[in-house]
Amino acid sequence: MLYINSFSTYADTFLNVLIDYSPRIISAFVILFLGLYAIRIINRLVKKMMLKRELEPTLSKFLADILLWVLRILLFVSFISKLGIETSSFVAVLGAAGLAVGLSLQGSLSNFAGGMLIILFKPFRVGDTISAQGVIGTVSEIQIFVTKLITVNNQTIFIPNGILSNGVITNYSIEGICRADLVFSLSYETNIKTAKEIVMQVMHNQPQILKNPEPTVVVKNLTDNSILLGVYPWSKNQDAITTSSDVYENCLTEFHKAGIIIQPFAREASKE
Known part of the structure; x- marks a missing residue:
């Protein structure tokens, strides 16, 4: 009989508490x-606004994600506050947890900061061809912690943004054009003037070589057994490999016709 009375008392207390708190609980879940x-x-509207302003996709996605999580945290704090839970202690615990996580993830935070710098200052964009950390490739994606590159042989390389933002970055796509640095090793019996005229004629006959800036041919160096002829054609970035290959092939053909001898590059003998 005593147990039944105790259970009835607990049930009545629970119902009273439930009735007293039910408006607060309902309003909290409504919120x-x-x-x-x-x-x-709001997230959809912000994305549409950034898309309308033609912001970079990586920056737009990052800002939208940051806004999303900030709003979610504020909503969660409002939710627990409406339930009657003291938020000051919760914020203190959240701050301490954030500090602990930050200390344990210093490398990741460095990459995060590097990603922010890359997104804000834009040393390169998606689609640019860059050289960084000993790797050359086309930027496929700029993530918050890493940057994804696709090399010419279709390898996917991920570079951490921390070291990427603090290192030297060569962007081949900003100017849109590039210069090839080619070298021919010719015999000392070669008539240099004739050789230069042949090379210039070959470059003028190649449509992918730009007329402005003009291609140039110079005597680059005189070695013990050959004359090094420097050839510098300009082309669009997408034509760079084809330009170099065609200049080498066509010049070699014309040199053979003119009787100009290609001198092998001499290797320096090792000293023992």
């Missing part, structure tokens, strides 16, 4: 669901 719906709408 939660309405807040989630509002956050979704």
Whole structure:
């Protein structure tokens, strides 16, 4: 009989508490669901606004994600506050947890900061061809922690943004054109004037070589057994490999016709 009375007392207390707190609980969950719906709408509107302003896709996605999580955290704090939970202690615990996570993820935070710098200052964009950290490739994606490159032989390389933002980056796509640095090793019996005229004629006959800036041919160096002829044609970035190959092939053909001898490059003998 005593147990039945105790259970009845506990049940009545629970019902009273439930009745007293039910308006607060209902209002808290109403705020939660309405807040989630509002956050979704705000996120879509912000993305459309950034798309309309033609912001870079990586920056747009990053800002939208940051806004999304900030709004979610604020909504969660409002939700627990409406339930009657003290938020000051929760914020203190959250701050301490954030500090602990930050200390344990210093490398990741460095990459995060590097990603922010790359996104904000734009040393390169998606689609640019760059050289960094000993790797040459086309930027496929700029993520928050890493940058994804695709090399010419279709390898995928991920470079951490921390070391990428602090290192030397060569961007081949900003100017849109590039110069090939080619070298021919010719015999000392060669008539240099004739050789230069042949090379210039070959370059003028190649449509992918730009007329402005003009291609140039110079005597680059005189070695013990050959004359090094420097050839510098300009082309668009996408034509760079084809340009170099065609200049080498066509010049070699014309040199053979003119009787100009290609001298092998001499290797320096090792000293023992």
